[in-house]
Amino acid sequence: MRYLPHSAADRADMLAAIGAGGIDDLFAAVPKSVLGTFAPDLPDHQPEFAVEAHMRALAKKNHAGADGPFFVGAGAYRHHVPATVDHLIQRSEWLTAYTPYQPEISQGTLQMLFEFQTQVAHLMGMDIANASMYDGSTATAEAVLMARRVTKKNKVVLSGGLHPQYRDTVVTYLSGEEGLECLPASPEGQGDIVDHIDDDTAAIVIQTPDFYGHLRNVSALADAAHEKGALLIVVVTEIVSLGLLEAPGALGADIVVAEGQSIGNPLTFGGPYVGLMACREKFVRQMPGRLCGETVDADGKRGFVLTLSTREQHIRREKATSNICTNSGLCALAFSIHLSLLGEVGLSRLARLNHARAIALADALAAVPGVEVLNKTFFNEMTIRLPKPAAPLVEALAAKGILCGVPVSRLEPGRPEVEGLVVLAATELTTDEDIAALAAALKGELA
Structure with a gap:
């Protein structure tokens, strides 16, 4: 729907037509405790081309990780979509x-x-x-x-x-x-x-x-x-x-x-x-x-x-x-x-492939000195404990083109007990080369 600006007279006529005394009457059902409790910190309006340039600059900061080892999961997973x-x-x-x-x-x-x-x-x-x-x-x-x-x-x-x-x-x-x-x-x-x-x-x-x-x-x-x-x-x-x-x-x-x-x-x-x-x-x-x-x-x-x-x-x-x-x-x-393309047999094969890739990942990580795999059971995702804060290490690996996983401290800030934890996922797109690159990079960072 287009934005159609209304004059003060237009708004007064509409309010009169519905029997409302003012704009505030339209929000009578909203508790007063939550009305007007914050002011959005938004910049002044900009011309369309300036907004587009700003959004393009933001988009350039994104890194999809499609061209390098990718182990990010935590609720959103990289799978092949036909x-x-x-x-x-x-x-x-x-x-x-x-x-x-x-x-x-x-x-x-x-x-x-x-x-x-x-x-x-x-x-x-x-x-x-x-x-x-x-x-x-x-x-x-x-x-x-x-x-x-x-x-x-x-x-x-x-x-x-x-x-x-x-x-x-x-x-x-x-x-x-x-x-x-x-x-x-x-x-x-x-x-x-x-x-x-x-x-x-x-x-x-x-x-x-x-x-x-x-x-x-x-x-x-x-x-x-x-x-x-x-x-x-x-x-x-x-x-x-x-x-x-x-x-x-x-x-x-x-x-x-x-x-x-x-x-x-x-x-x-x-x-x-x-x-x-x-x-x-x-x-x-x-x-x-x-x-x-x-x-x-x-x-x-x-x-x-x-x-x-x-x-x-x-x-x-x-x-x-x-x-x-x-x-x-x-x-x-x-x-x-x-799901129709996969069918029941295809989904089962896909799941088994994910689990097999995760087993290979867990074995490789367990062999890295200083890395502890916490899981006795898993599907395609696991948690490791590092001997140092995880967030800076994850950032260091990202700078090298390896998206290691999600540091738990990112989602549970202010909790010292999770500072060394990383959640990693493997899918059918995870290769042996990806796993080897991650293990080598972790070994180097923890040496």
Whole structure:
């Protein structure tokens, strides 16, 4: 929509037409405690060519790491995306209206979403999935709110292995509310979330593989949660792992959320990505976001519609189950196309290849003097401990063209116990030469 400036008289006429006394009346539902608490530190306006030049200068600072050893993961992973995916998502059949409320003109988009939901539900071992969320972190926060609605309890326990940014997103969503318990970081897989479950617990949130790469015993945690009437929310940041690991739903999870970026979507410097959410059918009325259903038209032909979505999702926001009433349609389409190309056998092979590359990486790192691999279990990601602060070392290797991984101190600042930790990931794109280069560089920096 174009920006159309209005004069003071224009604004006065519009306010009078809706019966508002002033601009402030339009924000009556927003608590006064959060209004006017900050002033954006933005520069003065600039001509278009100056803004473009500034953005180009910023873009030149980016380093994709595509031409050198790349071990960055921590929730966003570099995988091969077939050229077929990019070709198909640009076909004109998908260039329909943004919001498919009118099913008679949006059957292609709606069928794609229905197939996407089917794929996600099967992948996660759950009864039903929605048409995607914004990303994995907001899907996690929405799952927490959903669990509180389902159980009518407030206490939620977040595992120490949950991605720090996912944890922070949940904290932001529940800002000012009681009942959220965030357990300390568990880089060595330590800590027992079971001890924190009681009769007032709505849900526990675990990640597997967790932020530090450890695999979690989902079945045991599901039993412990259900014994107290709590739900188990399982988070997956590396969705490719489900090509090798048992589906969380088959192990007792009640709600499963994930980041789907690894399938069909490149890194693109952090987004846009696609959040996945699936749950038990009995909870579907509390599931946020869009849900596409299959039906028949007046002639008995197969058709698709958005279903089980209340009007509150779109116009009475204060009564809505969620403030997310859209979906990451293009990213979901890319996910669905790539997964269709892989098939079940292809996804399993891809997952095994990722794990094999990670084993080779772990063996090479363990052989470097001064490097300790903390993981006894992992899929394609692991944590190492260095005898010196990790962040400067990671920067030094980046200057040499080797993206070593993510120093934990970057996501957990001010915590001395994580200063020497680095989270690294290997994928099917990781070569033996990449691993050898990293091991040699680490050996040189630690000598």
